[in-house]
Amino acid sequence: MIRVLSVASECAPLIKTGGLADVVGALPGALAPLDIEMRVLLPGYPTVLDAVGKKRTESKHKDLFGGPARVLAAKVGGLDLLIVDAPHLFARQGAPYAGPDGNDWPDNAERFAALCWTGADIAGGALEHWQPDILHCHDWQAGLAPLYLRDRHPGAPVGTVLTIHNIAFQGLAPADKLAALRLPPSGMQTDGFEYWDQISALKAGLVTADRITTVSPTYAGELMTPEFGMGLDGVLRQRRSDLSGILNGVDLDAWSPPYSKPAGKAKHRARLQKAMGLADGPGPLCVVVSRLTTQKGMDMLIEALPRLLDLGGQLAVLGAGATWLEEAFRARAEAHPGVSVRIGFDEDLARMMMAGGDAILVPSRFEPCGLTQLYGLRYGTVPVVAHTGGLADTVIPATPAGLRAGAATGLQFHPVNADALARAFDQLCALYSDRDLWLKIQKNAMRHPVGWDQSAKDYAALYSDLIKQP
Numbered sequence: 224m225i226r227v228l229s230v231a232s233e234c235a236p237l238i239k240t241g242g243l244a245d246v247v248g249a250l251p252g253a254l255a256p257l258d259i260e261m262r263v264l265l266p267g268y269p270t271v272l273d274a275v276g277k278k279r280t281e282s283k284h285k286d287l288f289g290g291p292a293r294v295l296a297a298k299v300g301g302l303d304l305l306i307v308d309a310p311h312l313f314a315r316q317g318a319p320y321a322g323p324d325g326n327d328w329p330d331n332a333e334r335f336a337a338l339c340w341t342g343a344d345i346a347g348g349a350l351e352h353w354q355p356d357i358l359h360c361h362d363w364q365a366g367l368a369p370l371y372l373r374d375r376h377p378g379a380p381v382g383t384v385l386t387i388h389n390i391a392f393q394g395l396a397p398a399d400k401l402a403a404l405r406l407p408p409s410g411m412q413t414d415g416f417e418y419w420d421q422i423s424a425l426k427a428g429l430v431t432a433d434r435i436t437t438v439s440p441t442y443a444g445e446l447m448t449p450e451f452g453m454g455l456d457g458v459l460r461q462r463r464s465d466l467s468g469i470l471n472g473v474d475l476d477a478w479s480p481p482y483s484k485p486a487g488k489a490k491h492r493a494r495l496q497k498a499m500g501l502a503d504g505p506g507p508l509c510v511v512v513s514r515l516t517t518q519k520g521m522d523m524l525i526e527a528l529p530r531l532l533d534l535g536g537q538l539a540v541l542g543a544g545a546t547w548l549e550e551a552f553r554a555r556a557e558a559h560p561g562v563s564v565r566i567g568f569d570e571d572l573a574r575m576m577m578a579g580g581d582a583i584l585v586p587s588r589f590e591p592c593g594l595t596q597l598y599g600l601r602y603g604t605v606p607v608v609a610h611t612g613g614l615a616d617t618v619i620p621a622t623p624a625g626l627r628a629g630a631a632t633g634l635q636f637h638p639v640n641a642d643a644l645a646r647a648f649d650q651l652c653a654l655y656s657d658r659d660l661w662l663k664i665q666k667n668a669m670r671h672p673v674g675w676d677q678s679a680k681d682y683a684a685l686y687s688d689l690i691k692q693p
């Protein structure tokens with residue numbers, strides 16, 4: 224048995240702003256059959272504390288970054304949680320990173336440093352009955368944990384892994400927070416956690432963790448290039464031999480289509496059109512469930528949209544994000560009966576979209592793994608994706624070779640720009656009108672394995688490699 228402490232700022236279904244939460248929430252269940260016991264350490268946000276019901280106190284109150292804190296334990300829906308109950312840091316309304324006004328909390332650096340501090344202590348043996356063999360940290364919010372572990376518990380027999388879910392978020396803090404974050408001044412240099420005179424929580428993890436993973440093999444390669452590395456490509460090139468890509472999977476219970484054959488989609492398609500106020504049309508009903516940002520290529524979609532509509536296609540969007548993109552989609556919906564948009568975050572509607580859509584669009588400029596194309600595959604909702612990152616690794620494109628081999632599960636476009644997306648709409652509509660071929664692609668998609676089986680084995684192998692003898 225391998226014991227793993229997973230440290231993260233989000234975990235579905237308790238607290239979620241994106242794919243990170245899905246993955247953190249799914250990993251424990253995916254790894255359990257491989258004799259891996261994973262506990263998840265989360266901040267004690269009000270939503271988490273309210274959702275978990277009965278809690279056990281695992282450690283008594285201690286001072287943590289300026290206020291009393293303790294560790295609680297709770298089990299919920301198959302998840303074995305440890306929770307940092309620190310009201311001065313986490314008992315706040317709003318999203319995990321921002322207040323009700325939409326601005327980031329000014330003390331985010333301290334809040335997530337406290338999460339890391341606690342994680343490092345647990346890895347160092349702070350709990351009476353449980354100590355992990357592996358400390359698995361996710362994204363910048365957990366980036367300081369391997370460093371605190373190394374500095375505060377040297378020699379602890381614990382291997383460390385940092386997983387990059389999105390390198391665009393690096394957890395930068397001004398250098399004058401060094402003391403507040405209890406970091407050693409010696410780390411403020413190029414081979415430490417310094418990043419252009421600031422403190423980078425992500426870089427701290429990148430230079431200290433035993434291994435680094437990201438969520439697809441293609442993104443692992445891309446991260447080492449200036450185009451995708453967001454300033455950290457050099458650091459990652461130096462750690463090339465410790466970096467690997469392990470694809471995300473889908474929680475098959477949480478994402479299970481209410482039909483077993485593509486034909487079962489018809490009534491869900493009609494339901495979705497009704498819910499979104501769309502009439503029926505001759506072309507494919509395309510859906511988008513996404514943050515509305517330029518990373519996700521939403522501006523390119525707006526540019527290429529006229530082509531889809533000219534071809535008789537429809538677009539239903541569920542998302543929230545940049546105000547100008549929200550407004551642009553609203554304006555298109557007002558101007559064209561084939562476009563409908565719902566601004567907000569809605570898990571039920573997301574599932575309705577997957578079940579009712581003909582195609583799901585993921586035109587990201589970069590995409591570490593991407594989950595909605597995986598849900599699309601499972602639901603027979605054909606993914607139309609940019610050729611980048613995990614999208615390139617998970618969708619078998621309907622190229623002449625892919626079609627001849629009878630293997631295609633979706634469409635990829637390249638280069639990643641609006642013209643290429645518009646051309647992908649041409650191909651999409653042509654394929655859609657060939658009913659037999661379309662059905663074949665849908666069936667291929669639904670058969671494509673998107674569960675955790677292979678990736679769970681890859682994580683298990685990684686953990687076993689890192690087991691340290693006390």
Ligand code: ADP
Nearest residue numbers: 241242513514541542567568569573593594595
């Ligand atoms: P990212 O984490 O970069 O946002 P992913 O594709 O990895 O992108 O994960 C996005 C997750 O968030 C998916 O589970 C998707 O269904 C969900 N999601 C995104 N936007 C919404 C929304 N508006 N309503 C419901 N779920 C959403």
